[in-house]
Amino acid sequence: MDPKKRKVDSENRRFLAEWTEEYCFTLPDRPQAVPVCLICNKTVAIVKSGNLKRHYETTHQQFHKNFPLGSKARKEKHQAYLSSYKKSTKLLVRCMSEQEKSTEAALRVCWTLNKHQKPFSDSEIVKESRSNTRRTEILAADIKNTLFELLQKAPCYAIALDESCDIVDDEQMSIFVRFLDIECQIFREELLAVLPLKGNTRGEDLFKVIDEFITKSNISYDKMVSLSTDGAPAMISKEKGVVKRIRDKNLGLISYQCIIHQAALCGKLSATLKEVMESLVKLINFKRSHSALQHRYFKEFLSECDSAYSDLLQHNNVRWLSKGQVIERFWLIKEHVTSFLQNLDTQGARKHFEFIKNKRNMLIVAFLKDILKYLNALNTELQGNGKLICDLIQSVSAFRRKLDIFEKDIARQEFIRFPTILEYKKENSVEDIAVFVKFLADLKNEFATRFQDFAEVSKLSPFLKSPFEVDVAAEWTDVAAKLFNLSKPSLQMEIIDLQEDLSLQMYKTVSTEEFWAKHVPEKYENCKKLAINLATMFGSTYVCETSFSKMHLLKNKYRSRLTDAHLEDTLRICCSSREPNYKKLAQDCRCSFSH
Structure with a gap:
């Protein structure tokens, strides 16, 4: 049997201060650093006195003769070497910092340009040499990845979707998601995807594109609480409509035609x-x-x-x-x-x-x-x-x-x-x-x-807006139990406890979303589930309509060749309610140094 390979990292070796005086070596202050010779700037692989001594005696014999150990001249020479080394490493770190700051600034400029629906070429305004297109891809990818991570943690989510043609008559379906951001304890409305539709736009065609995206993105149909559409036949058809097919995946799905469209x-x-x-x-x-x-x-x-x-x-x-x-x-x-x-x-x-x-x-x-x-x-x-x-x-x-x-x-x-x-x-x-x-x-x-269609949900509004005044024996508890699969007896008992909870009375003046997301404890499980489901639901497709307005500004007759991928990236930035971590993105970018 072969002997076990020696693991140097597990030996926890320490660099001793006296080695600098004896062998003219120093240890940089960074993770997994190795000793560096102050005389020739070469390194040794292991923090070990024998390796340092061997390098010093075989390579720098003349230095040992000219500057004997313990002499004043040797100490002065060491100080000069250390000062020179620190100055050179400080310059390198400063260059790295400046590159990161430059990248961060470029990302911030790119974000602002996309927020105002400006073309990629407008980055020339600030004399940037890097591609604004690439920075847009980086920003959009960060927003998208963060969104999917938050969506996985959310207790439920709602969808609003609508479709419209762009400047070159390509059909684009805008999908927005509303959910509770568990980390920040706020409700967010974010662009989930812009899906291009090639060919027919029948109900089965729309559903196929949506289903492929949801499956690929590992998003659960079971957590979808409601779906809001514009009421087009392809969306609400009883046989082949998108709503019917999604409800086949989630029997408890609540669907509505956009309130604004219906009022119009x-x-x-x-x-x-x-x-x-x-x-x-x-x-x-x-x-x-x-x-x-x-x-x-x-x-x-x-x-x-x-x-x-x-x-x-x-x-x-x-x-x-x-x-x-x-x-x-x-x-x-x-x-x-x-x-x-x-x-x-x-x-x-x-x-x-x-x-x-x-x-x-x-x-x-x-x-x-x-x-x-x-x-x-x-x-x-x-x-x-x-x-x-x-x-x-x-x-x-x-x-x-x-x-x-x-x-x-x-x-x-x-x-x-x-x-x-x-x-x-x-x-x-x-x-x-x-x-x-x-x-x-x-x-x-x-x-x-x-x-x-809104009659049942309207009966639940008093609970969401004024939970301390609702009647626990009223009809609305039956509606809540049916729509959201809750235990009616448990819900009623929790409401009574909540109404008598003096610690919650002080939060009557905060917004409805903040009250339920931040202040109501988890012990009111049924109450909180009901409130979060109601607060998550879309009532209209207004967010989709606004995204189409931005789409027509972004993909206009002067930018008609904008690809579907870049259209989605720019729209994602335009519609996002949160900004990315510029510093982290700048550090992750590989900075190229000019020579």
């Missing part, structure tokens, strides 16, 4: 209101797009009249707030528009002039201005990152109750909540009032029908 669909116009709106849009297009010369004259005319605005707004069906903003602008400069049309001697101008002078048309426009203003206010309230689903449901519920007041206000012709109609001061026919009342009644029915 509720406000669609029909019949007489739609006809008037279309006529108004044609009038605006006539002003802005019929003739460039005419458009310039119109703007000059508004300027001469000291108008509040210099132009009309064009309608865009894709934008949520478009109809209301278009009518708001038109109404504020209506008199100037009328005067300009009156001065034009064309058939088109006369037609639009007759539209404006029609009292019934303007009464409908006045009604639309007021009601769309309310709808736009609701839409704006629903938008934003980090919104709890309970807060979104609360906003919709409040608006539904307001519709009852609006309907009575119109029916009684009081117009207290419709100041534009009141200001118009024209005769209101019974027929016109009937049109407005019918629209409001239809609007109420649309909201009631479309938001049925």
